[in-house]
Amino acid sequence: MGILTIDNVSKHFGGVIAVDKVNTVVEPGLITSIIGPNGAGKTTLFNLITGGYALTEGSIKFKDQELSGLPSHAIYALGIARTFQNIRLFPTMTVWENVMLGLQSKLKPNIFQALLPHQSHQLEREIRDRSLYYLEVANLLKRKDELSTALPYGEQRRLEIARALVSDPEIVLLDEPAAGMNVKEAKDLLKFIQWIKTDLKKTVIFIEHNMRVVMSISDKIVVLDHGRKIAEGTSMEVRENPLVIEAYLGTKKERQAAS
Numbered sequence: 001m002g003i004l005t006i007d008n009v010s011k012h013f014g015g016v017i018a019v020d021k022v023n024t025v026v027e028p029g030l031i032t033s034i035i036g037p038n039g040a041g042k043t044t045l046f047n048l049i050t051g052g053y054a055l056t057e058g059s060i061k062f063k064d065q066e067l068s069g070l071p072s073h074a075i076y077a078l079g080i081a082r083t084f085q086n087i088r089l090f091p092t093m094t095v096w097e098n099v100m101l102g103l104q105s106k107l108k109p110n111i112f113q114a115l116l117p118h119q120s121h122q123l124e125r126e127i128r129d130r131s132l133y134y135l136e137v138a139n140l141l142k143r144k145d146e147l148s149t150a151l152p153y154g155e156q157r158r159l160e161i162a163r164a165l166v167s168d169p170e171i172v173l174l175d176e177p178a179a180g181m182n183v184k185e186a187k188d189l190l191k192f193i194q195w196i197k198t199d200l201k202k203t204v205i206f207i208e209h210n211m212r213v214v215m216s217i218s219d220k221i222v223v224l225d226h227g228r229k230i231a232e233g234t235s236m237e238v239r240e241n242p243l244v245i246e247a248y249l250g251t252k253k254e255r256q257a258a259s
């Protein structure tokens with residue numbers, strides 16, 4: 001059984017059909033990537049999964065739980081965390097504070113904790129330890145007290161991933177995590193994503209334009225074009241699919257016209 005079942009999902013913005021009757025099943029513990037040319041509907045699909053947009057039609061289930069209609073914070077609390085295409089860090093906060101913010105939902109004032117101060121200390125310690133752990137795995141521990149915006153781009157992206165992981169989600173969605181990275185940063189990121197799968201045992205779904213990254217780590221690839229799913233399968237299957245080649249390179253006629 002899949003951990004996430006996307007069933008006949010569409011999203012219309014007025015006359016624009018951003019996602020068009022997409023079906024797919026995400027398997028637990030694997031890396032699934034969503035690829036496609038610009039405007040294919042990848043980010044819109046992420047926003048539908050994480051509650052940023054309401055579905056026009058269809059259903060998205062996390063195990064047996066219908067996600068459609070739930071607000072983002074409820075979906076996050078269920079165990080689905082994400083990063084964004086345009087990095088969203090809090091610029092006036094330190095690296096460490098940004099990671100702790102990923103646990104914000106666990107920091108809600110609780111009347112019983114107010115009555116039992118030692119429990120609140122325990123919670124504080126847990127938040128501290130957990131955030132330090134994820135800073136360490138993201139290789140950011142030595143920079144924990146710097147402002148988040150002082151980090152180079154590649155490290156800001158890793159910080160966003162650490163903030164998504166700290167809530168201990170079952171599914172992590174990464175929106176173009178390698179965007180703007182140099183070759184070394186992208187290589188390190190690949191190792192990190194592999195580690196998230198193998199050691200943390202998370203299900204990873206990610207959008208990526210860097211084909212080398214996609215082909216080397218995806219267990220399954222879903223290809224969108226103009227909102228529709230045109231292919232899905234392993235790297236090998238997708239790479240040789242004529243519809244995918246056409247979506248990326250254009251038809252022979254279009255290529256001749258452009259040359």
Ligand SMILES: Nc1ncnc2c1ncn2[C@@H]1O[C@H](COP(=O)(O)OP(=O)(O)OP(=O)(O)O)[C@@H](O)[C@H]1O
Nearest residue numbers: 013016017018036037038039040041042043044045
């Ligand atoms: N809020 C919105 N309002 C209107 N149209 C939108 C909105 N969000 C996305 N679209 C349109 O939906 C389509 C899919 O956009 P989306 O950003 O999901 O594509 P994408 O595959 O993520 O593209 P990219 O790779 O460039 O990020 C595009 O035509 C886009 O212009």
